[in-house]
Amino acid sequence: MERRKEFFSIVAFICGALVICFLTFPLLKMFTSSSLGNLVFTLRDKEVLESIWRSLYTAFIAGLISFLVGTPFAYLLARRDFFGKKIIESVIDLPMVIPHPVVGIAILSVVGKDYWFGRVLSGLGIRVMGSILGIVVVLTFVGMPFYINSAKNGFKSVPSRLEKVSRSLGASFFSTFLQVTFPLAWKSMLVGVIMCCARAISEFGAVVVVAYHPMVAPVLIYERFEAYGLSYSQPVAVLLTLFCLVLFLILRIFSMPESVKR
């Protein structure tokens, strides 16, 4: 029994090492390929900084929209059972499983001028294709499921009896949400927003279809790679990866259980 356990530990260790190598080796190679001078030079490039800033703020707007629209919906999914709930939950997960260019094409087919909705938007002077609005629409589309799922799990973890007691003590539904549900679920909501933003920052396939210009960082990286080769695209990629790393570090810290943090 002991020997079997030992054997399993060795296998687990080897698998773990392989996974870590697989994940970090390409990234480390990319980081070490860009010299500090190159990085500083890239940081001074206005186009690069603008694209990273655009990636960040459009992703943040997507996170904000997901928070505002997704919160009541996530609460509903956590608290109520209704006919077709499983189907609705599958629909929410859809953007996570379909290929990214398909997302872009799907959005284009709705907001393009070949469709009545696109014509209505155009008539109102609202431009989606090749605009910041287009980027935000795409990023919200791909990022929102992450927020909704995380917030839903957060709400589910709050016993509904706490809310019931709060209501019986005189608090309205809204007060109960603010005083009881939110303080106990805010971590999951924050994690959801961060995951939504992180997913939005990394989006390329759908953005490139809907809004090649103005360029977000992944599109710029792709363009530089296509036009000038690997060495020109690497520093931009390193900078974007650094930003993503910071975001995910924050995510990990917030999602850690209290006891571990202490």
Add this chain to the structure above:
Amino acid sequence: MIKIENLCVDFPIFSLRNINLFIKKGEFFVLLGPTGAGKTVLLEAIAGLIPVKRGKIYIGGRDVTDSPPEKRDVSILYQDLALFPHLTVLGNIKYGLRFKKNNPVRAKKIMSELIEKLHLAPLLNRLPETLSGGEKQRVALARALVVEPCVLLLDEPLSSLDPSFREEVREYLKRLHQDTGITFFMVTHDFEDVLYLATKAAMMNQGEIEQVGEVSDIFQKPSSHFVANFVRAKNILSGKLVEKKGHIFIDTGNIKVEVTNCNLESGREKVYFTVRPEDIVISRNPLSSSARNLLFGRVQEILHRGPVLYVTVDVGEKITALITKASFEEMELRKGDKVFLAFKATAVHVFV
């Protein structure tokens, strides 16, 4: 104080049907019933926490059927207590005060009184996760009572406690009920709770009320076989109701027992009856008393229960009688001894 008329609640796999209850102001009402009977559902329906399909709920003379929970003047205390984990004990107790438009001076006074009565002063700055079961219970009680509700709904508040805490909390509940005059509506399946606390009780089974009345009636005069079984009534027997020369008997097939005060028509094929063990006299020789039922048989089992004993005698049916230890020793009863059992016709409680 609480009036429930023809209340129906529908869930996909469970429903409450035609619940009718009337609970007077200041009463300590207990709802008894097995797990899954619908007790908590009824409690939550009164609190407005689940939708009602049909019927009316009145609290303090006001129709609250369509009112949201926060407008019903009802506090609820769950079995798991549901203390807010992110608030301190003081935060929990004060929680309801910000929503109730009570006089702040009075609210503060009531809060101080509750903190004192329930010995919560040393706990005020602690978080619920650091409290013992009994302490949590006291905090939950203070939180529920500080808002001065018309009704306090308690969902098996003692079942999760250790026996030592249970005694303590039971005592608190009794004292708080007496001091505050608030109507208490408690769900339980613990007989000790009922006997110690309740002024009135109801028995629930499969979403319906089986019997409502004085606690003594439920225990001594169960209205159905289910209630009799649930309250662990002894000597539950069944037979056919027959009339002979103006007297009514129940014929079990093995014995005939005379009954009075029976409103059921004779000829009924199956009725149930119970006789309380303490109403049965056991003797070596036939008694010349007013008891209309005299049965003869052999002692089959003797169970010692402290100062009393349960003696089961096979008289054709197995009937258990209660005797004191002194009588038992005086009679020198042994298993297999021949004895007589006597009980009055009025001691036989008949139901269907």
